[in-house]
Amino acid sequence: MKYSILNVAYPFSALSSSVAGGAEQVLLALDSAIVNNGHRSFVLASKGSQVRGKLVEGISHDGIIDRKKCVEEYRKYREILEKTIVSENIDLVHFHGLDFIEYLPSTGIPMLVTLHLPLDWYKKGSFDGREGLYFNCVSQSQQKSAFFSRGLLESVENGIPVQDFPPRRRRGKFAVVLGRICPEKGYHIAIDAARKANVPLLLAGTVFPYAEHRDYFRTEIEPRLDGFRYRYIGSVGPEEKKRLLGVAGCLLVPSLVNETSSLVAMEALSLGAPVIAFRNGALTDIVQDGVNGFLVDSEEEMAEAIRRADKIDPVKCYEIAKKKYNVERMISRYFDIYKMLIGSGRNSLYGHSVDDNNQLRDCA
Numbered sequence: 395m396k397y398s399i400l401n402v403a404y405p406f407s408a409l410s411s412s413v414a415g416g417a418e419q420v421l422l423a424l425d426s427a428i429v430n431n432g433h434r435s436f437v438l439a440s441k442g443s444q445v446r447g448k449l450v451e452g453i454s455h456d457g458i459i460d461r462k463k464c465v466e467e468y469r470k471y472r473e474i475l476e477k478t479i480v481s482e483n484i485d486l487v488h489f490h491g492l493d494f495i496e497y498l499p500s501t502g503i504p505m506l507v508t509l510h511l512p513l514d515w516y517k518k519g520s521f522d523g524r525e526g527l528y529f530n531c532v533s534q535s536q537q538k539s540a541f542f543s544r545g546l547l548e549s550v551e552n553g554i555p556v557q558d559f560p561p562r563r564r565r566g567k568f569a570v571v572l573g574r575i576c577p578e579k580g581y582h583i584a585i586d587a588a589r590k591a592n593v594p595l596l597l598a599g600t601v602f603p604y605a606e607h608r609d610y611f612r613t614e615i616e617p618r619l620d621g622f623r624y625r626y627i628g629s630v631g632p633e634e635k636k637r638l639l640g641v642a643g644c645l646l647v648p649s650l651v652n653e654t655s656s657l658v659a660m661e662a663l664s665l666g667a668p669v670i671a672f673r674n675g676a677l678t679d680i681v682q683d684g685v686n687g688f689l690v691d692s693e694e695e696m697a698e699a700i701r702r703a704d705k706i707d708p709v710k711c712y713e714i715a716k717k718k719y720n721v722e723r724m725i726s727r728y729f730d731i732y733k734m735l736i737g738s739g740r741n742s743l744y745g746h747s748v749d750d751n752n753q754l755r756d757c758a
Contacts, residue, residue: 404491409443553724590697666708
């Protein structure tokens with residue numbers, strides 16, 4: 395049976411392969427897989443987004459994103475979403491944004507929310523019980539932190555196309571930091587640690603149009619850069635990212651929050667680059683201390699780990715990534731959930747009970 399799946403992106407960031415965010419990468423991987431498997435893929439996202447399926451254009455955005463702007467944009471986004479569900483005969487809606495509750499539609503079809511971010515970041519009431527609304531975490535670590543059960547499915551661990559990240563053959567003598575540039579990522583600490591280790595550092599990523607993010611870059615990042623040994627190289631596309639991680643001495647992940655996952659850490663490992671990370675959230679699941687990188691608790695420990703990065707075996711890093719983080723496993727799990735929820739939704743219309751194979755917990 396062929397399905398019509400509508401993936402819904404965060405409204406204020408255009409989707410493309412060059413976007414660094416994990417939620418965006420997972421959405422694009424699912425969009426591509428839905429198309430490849432002969433289903434109908436629809437993606438609601440900001441104007442200018444690039445997808446494999448049919449793009450449903452949301453809103454365009456310029457300048458700083460503030461609360462007043464969000465309220466009006468959320469209303470428009472919800473209207474577009476509800477019209478698309480009806481006009482395209484959608485079977486299931488899959489949300490990926492932190493703010494999904496703001497544009498949650500009135501519909502009888504099943505809806506899945508992938509929780510890409512720490513659960514306490516979501517607005518109060520996001521997890522209140524609602525018929526046909528389900529959730530999944532993206533790591534075992536995040537699943538353990540769940541404070542609700544209604545509609546909560548088993549976790550689906552994130553994955554990457556490991557086959558697209560072959561292990562590198564040489565290692566440079568510099569560190570890399572890569573991702574969304576904002577205060578909670580702690581990139582200023584990575585720069586200071588690299589300086590202490592006397593190792594050059596390249597910072598790559600996007601500064602999104604939030605006042606707090608731009609202020610952080612201006613006050614905490616720019617003053618630490620010298621344009622030579624410690625440089626910001628802007629946002630990088632997938633091929634440039636692979637080249638960068640493919641020759642880096644190590645990837646630094648100095649996150650100050652409990653990370654739910656880290657696709658860039660998985661990508662680095664698949665290229666044989668050791669990961670040096672703070673001991674927060676799912677990073678403790680991804681990084682095996684002393685095997686494929688180091689877990690640290692301070693700037694000083696990070697600096698010392700940078701000096702020891704060449705002790706990590708690149709082949710071991712790749713083998714772990716290939717075994718644990720292949721995107722095909724992730725896609726297979728999501729397809730199983732799609733099939734289950736769509737079947738559940740259709741049967742419920744006729745009053746039939748559904749054998750969910752214990753995938754759903756307290757959903758009644």
